Amino acid sequence: MTWIASLLNGLFDLMLRPFGGAPWAGLAVVSALAGVAMLWLFKLTTNQDLLARRRRELTGGLYELSLYQDSLAVMARLQARLLAANLRYLLVSLPALLVLLPLALLAIVQLDAHFQRRALRAGEEILVAARYAEGASPDRFALEPAAGLVVAAGPVRDRAERTVWWRVRAERDAPAGFAVVDGAERFEKRLAPGRALGRLAATRVAPGWRHALLHPAESPLPGGAVVTELRAELPPRGRDHLGMPGWLWGFCLFSIAGGLAVKGLFKVEI
Numbered sequence: 001m002t003w004i005a006s007l008l009n010g011l012f013d014l015m016l017r018p019f020g021g022a023p024w025a026g027l028a029v030v031s032a033l034a035g036v037a038m039l040w041l042f043k044l045t046t047n048q049d050l051l052a053r054r055r056r057e058l059t060g061g062l063y064e065l066s067l068y069q070d071s072l073a074v075m076a077r078l079q080a081r082l083l084a085a086n087l088r089y090l091l092v093s094l095p096a097l098l099v100l101l102p103l104a105l106l107a108i109v110q111l112d113a114h115f116q117r118r119a120l121r122a123g124e125e126i127l128v129a130a131r132y133a134e135g136a137s138p139d140r141f142a143l144e145p146a147a148g149l150v151v152a153a154g155p156v157r158d159r160a161e162r163t164v165w166w167r168v169r170a171e172r173d174a175p176a177g178f179a180v181v182d183g184a185e186r187f188e189k190r191l192a193p194g195r196a197l198g199r200l201a202a203t204r205v206a207p208g209w210r211h212a213l214l215h216p217a218e219s220p221l222p223g224g225a226v227v228t229e230l231r232a233e234l235p236p237r238g239r240d241h242l243g244m245p246g247w248l249w250g251f252c253l254f255s256i257a258g259g260l261a262v263k264g265l266f267k268v269e270i
Helices: 002-019 023-044 048-067 072-115 209-213 246-261
Strands: 125-132 142-145 149-158 163-170 177-182 185-190 203-205 227-232
Touching (some): 002 023, 002 209, 023 072, 048 072, 072 209, 072 246, 142 149, 142 163, 185 227
Antiparallel strands (some): 125 163, 125 227, 149 163, 177 185, 203 227
16 A cells, blocks of 8 residues: 555655645646546546436426426426435446545645645644554653754653643754653654655654555655654644635635636536
8 A cells, every 4th residue: 555655755856846845736737637537538438428417307496496386286296396406416427426535635644744734833832742552651752852952841651542742842943852761762754845845754654555545645664663653743824714724625626617617628517
């Protein structure tokens, strides 16, 4: 599964590399390209002729409903027919949704790594944590901060959750990260991207499907190690709007705009 994460990391790194100084331009371009790709896949995974027929049935039902508003009995029958037509339309679209939703999730996870978090600024404090394997002892764990980062409090050991917590403080902008040390073993976590718009993960996990699909931004921890997860509550790059990050709103809007812009060119029924 690691090769999937590496492939996606390389693809999104390549697309965003020219936009290090213009993050919203990079988001717009990548999101629009994602919208075009998803529209093309929608065409490939649906019966376009049948979808057009189902859409005409649905549109016709809406027109009928607007014409017969003076009879409750007729309106009730028309609404039942409209509901059935809507279900038939959704059934034709279902194969495309089963393909597109996982792909959209992979794109969102990648954009989250590039746009959701930022490096620490001087004076900021965050919590960092190490989760350890069952049967391991956390008493030997020590935190080694990189230059510009100091331990402000901890460790606090939560044995029920098999997690050790520390509070760290940045004494300068963008400290590189920290390491959790257990005897001769050392497990590192980055707190700053390597370049503008570089990947920055909140979590580093062991290899497997969680790393490949949900936490691909940083290389996995060694398999079978005593530490199974490293976490850092990094500050967000921007504010949320109506419960969603601004970059996610941007992805939704730009991807829809990109798809609609080429809908006629690709001759896609939606």
